[in-house]
Amino acid sequence: MSGALSHIRVLDLSRILAGPWASQTLGDLGAEIIKIERPKAGDDTRHWGPPYVKDQDGQDTDDAAYFMCANRNKQSVAIDMASEKGQALIKELVKECDVVIENFKVGGLKKYGLDYDSLKAIKSDIVYCSITGFGQTGPYANRAGYDFLIQGMSGLMSVTGHPGDGPEAGPVKVGVALSDVLTGLYAVIGVQAALAHRDRTGEGQHIDISLLDVQVATLANQALNYLASQKVPQRLGNSHPNIVPYQAFATSDGHMILAVGNDGQFAKFCQVAGLDGLADDARFTTNTARVENREALVPILQDAIKAKSLDWWIQNLEAAHVPCGPINTIDRVFEDPQVLDRGMKMELDHPKAGRVPSVGSPLKLSGTPVAYESAPPVLAQHTQNVLRDILNLSDSDLEALDAEGIIQI
Structure with missing residues (x-):
């Protein structure tokens, strides 16, 4: 070799x-x-x-x-x-x-x-x-x-x-x-x-x-979350302990990962989703606020995302440079062009x-x-x-x- x-x-x-x-x-x-x-x-x-x-x-x-x-x-x-x-x-x-x-x-x-x-x-x-x-x-x-x-x-x-x-x-x-x-x-x-x-x-x-x-x-961030706060991390399913929204959502015909990594991406998502004014709501303007108000925000997003198809969301969010993607089965992984x-x-x-x-x-x-x-x-x-x-x-x-x-x- x-x-x-x-x-x-x-x-x-x-x-x-x-x-x-x-x-x-x-x-x-x-x-x-x-x-x-x-x-x-x-x-x-x-x-x-x-x-x-x-x-x-x-x-x-x-x-x-x-x-x-x-x-x-x-x-x-x-x-x-x-x-x-x-x-x-x-x-x-x-x-x-x-x-x-x-x-x-x-x-x-x-x-x-x-x-x-x-x-x-x-x-x-x-x-x-x-x-x-x-x-x-x-x-x-x-x-x-x-x-x-x-x-x-x-x-x-x-x-x-x-x-x-x-x-x-x-x-x-x-x-x-x-x-x-x-x-x-x-x-x-x-x-x-x-x-x-x-x-x-x-x-x-x-x-x-x-x-x-x-x-x-x-354990990465979960370990330091505990060591810094002394609060024991809990199961969050497909949600993230430190970022919101960063989880799986149901669309009208499948499931999508929405991975908003910063406040600018959240504002862009709200524009695509037609959720005018949501990004300006003091409860959701920053990631810190969104984490603290997760229980109020996520249901609003769930209702909006459920209204349209998986393909619609991926096409429009990718065009707006908002990270997203499907939850692929392994057969689809090995058919993915990337x-x-x-x-x-x-x-x-x-x-x-x-x-x-x-x-x-x-x-x-x-x-x-x-x-x-x-x-x-x-x-x-x-x-x-x-x-x-x-x-x-x-x-x-x-x-x-x-x-x-x-x-x-």
């Missing part, structure tokens, strides 16, 4: 989502990713289906769509890390790598001699990124952490969902594993920072990143399925663009090539290890 990180080799011991999301992002940027998987089984998410990717005959393959979302631009090497010979192979690979990413429980790799201290002893400048639910320290360190659990414990779910006590009210998780994805992205930031430090000093380091830390950090123009829907060549769908990277770099070199690999697809090319194992060595169940080729 010729990307910005094409000089970096990553040994990926992670599975599920947070770790693989990090290594996929590094791979998109050009890093060589060697994904270590269990022989015969592989990453757990290979089996998290249906749906599964279909082969060229329309039959399900062994790989779930879930696995395909986070594992492109990687080489699959199947090694049994529970065996001494498997551990020895992994340690030899570490000597040839810049980064290790793992998401085992705290201390889980120590028994295999694959923890940070053990690997630092054989490669002092290794950048070693550990992803866990709660971090390497603290009273929860030994607990298992999962995205759904973290969304609840972090407070995210307490501000997500319909307000009040009605039948539709209550805390709701985000519809994707957001804590995992954000943790993967923060892991990438940490890895790149550690690599920059290594390049200046020759020193590697251990990156300790947890889902709970990440999700608390990314999404298509930006290359967010794509296909990659796959050894079993012919072509498989993929979602493009949002990173658009002018000098070192993201490269899509390969689809997510089939299990053990690259075991022979990696062990032969990097560790100089012979075909007879590989066949013997395969016969013992140490590797899968």
Whole structure:
């Protein structure tokens, strides 16, 4: 690869989502990713289906769509890390790598001699990124952490969902594993920072990143709303705690997002909506006033917006430069001309399925663009090539290890 990180080799011991999301992002940027998987089984998410990717005959393959979302631009090497010979192979690979990413429980790799201290002893400048639910320290360190659990414990779910006590009210998780994805992205930031430090000093380091830390950090304005006021934020459904109107509204034939970000946009909205004088009402002139008088304002807007169609609102509000948009289902997202123009829907060549769908990277770099070199690999697809090319194992060595169940080729 010729990307910005094409000089970096990553040994990926992670599975599920947070770790693989990090290594996929590094791979998109050009890093060589060697994904270590269990022989015969592989990453757990290979089996998290249906749906599964279909082969060229329309039959399900062994790989779930879930696995395909986070594992492109990687080489699959199947090694049994529970065996001494498997551990020895992994340690030899570490000597040839810049980064290790793992998401085992705290201390889980120590028994295999694959923890940070053990690997630092054989490669002092290794950048070693550990992803866990709660971090390497603290009273929860030994607990298992999962995205759904973290969304609840972090407070995210307490501000997500319909307000009040009605039948539709209550805390709701985000519809994707957001804590995992954000943790993967923060892991990438940490890895790149550690690599920059290594390049200046020759020193590697251990990156300790947890889902709970990440999700608390990314509470963003909701966290500071509480810390500054000591008032506990509540669920507001599709409304915003600090901006009004900034929420979903029903039109005559669908739903629309209205995202008024300043007082000028509110005045323009009122002109389009025919709500003459509303923007001059002292209760609504400023955003601060609108937040304080939300309960009086929103019903007025709801009645006005309900009177016209979704298309009418979008056409006229966009012409007036008032931010708005539809609430798309995912099928409509991948038909959206902006999404298509930006290359967010794509296909990659796959050894079993012919072509498989993929979602493009949002990173658009002018000098070192993201490269899509390969689809997510089939299990053990690259075991022979990696062990032969990097560790100089012979075909007879590989066949013997395969016969013992140490590797899968």
